[in-house]
Amino acid sequence: MPPSDSPPPPGRPGAARGRQALIAPLLDAPSGASLSAQAAPASDKAYGDGYYIVVLDQAPVALYEGEVPGLAPTNPSVTGAARLDVASATSVRYADYLDSLQRQFVTTVERKVGRTLDVKARYRYALNGMAVWLTADEAARVAAMPGVVSVTPNIPSPSTPTPARAGSVPRPSGAAPPGHRSGHHGEGIVVGVVDTGINIDHPSFAEVDKNGYEHLNPRSHYYGFCDPANPRYDAKWKCNQKLIGLYSFIDEPSNAWNPEDDNGHGSHTSSTAAGNFVTAPYIAPTITLNLEVSGVAPHANIIAYDACFTTPSGTGSCPPAATLAALDQAVQDQVDVVNYSISTSQGSPWTDRTSSPFAPCGRPGSSPRCRRATPGPRQAPWQPYRHGSRRWRQQPATVSSPTA
Secondary structure (H helix, E strand, C coil): CCCCCCCCCCCCCCCCCCCCCCCCCCECCCCCCCECCCCCCHHHHHHCCEEEEEEECCCCCCCCCCCCCCCCCCCHHHHCCCCCCCCCHHHHHHHHHHHHHHHHHHHHHHHHHCCCCCEEEEECCCCCEEEEEECHHHHHHHHCCCCEEEEEECCCEEECCCCCECCECCCCCCCCCCCCCCCCCCCCCEEEEEECCECCCCHHHCCECCCCCECCCCCCCCEECCCCCCCCCCCCCCCCCCEEEEEECCCCCCCCCCCECCCCHHHHHHHHHHCCCEEEEEECCCCEEEEEECCCCCCCEEEEEECCEECCCCCEEECHHHHHHHHHHHHHHCCCEEEECCCCCCCCCCCCECCHHHHHHHCCCCCCEEEECCCCCCCCCCCCECCCCCCCCCCCCCCCCCCC
């Protein structure tokens, strides 16, 4: 982030403008941290200069209901489609319309602040907005502009590091239940995991699992950094028929644009959701048990969206600009399920920066369905939570001749 006493780096052209009611700011910030046309809270002034999430009032592609004359709706609950199709001519036209409005908005802001903007990311599918570098005073001025829903500091939200165990890093979680038959393991389902990246070469994400099951890619092509058409394509990132996509939205110098997990948390949550059947050691003081474990849907495919990085203290840090970009890309990739194991704030779900981008998930015909495995103090009405809520594994043991 540029220091507050130096000019911001040159920006790239293009950003946002619009009208959006259900989707507002992102990720965890202290309660009351959003700027609005009505007020500029002191907490935002304390945040100072840096990247802000600017949310605009036009609906994103996933929620657009046809309010603009000449542009047909894209929201499946209005069109009657089984699911959102981002590649349809209707969706492409509306996405282009948002792109045009965003570019106009950036030009307007540049005239207002007298400089070229540094736009870190733009969003059109799950949210209509952008991440842009602003001074605190500029943020307050932008918040008062027509068509702006909110201007929110890019304050990272934490992810909890996964504790390592000898012989099991990352630790796959969740054994298959008794009678879990072939054909009911998530075949054909694509799970998008927004987290700290993924341990690419771990057996939990191998193309062929320990039992010889060979995954097939239901999309017939790779996503993100594994796609030769992607500007950040690199042959060193090895996708396979199980792990069909890799992205990173982190530009921290310590781990810039690197989808490999630098924390362990992302690999843990990915294996919990869709990890292969593997044998993992459970080590106790007097015995080691080698048990077969798997994710909930061990035959599903995975696209990993790295949106968090590890701080020098070892904790996971998830900037809103990155998590927003990951969620927006997941909608664009039309994953079937999103796993998002990142903590939330105590604010209203209608304005919370974490909850509001998930609003499309609760709509009929929406794609993707969203699962948040790390609930906060309150639950948004459109979000299911799953976090250790069900156990089917039993490990009975008998203790004989105990000693004091």
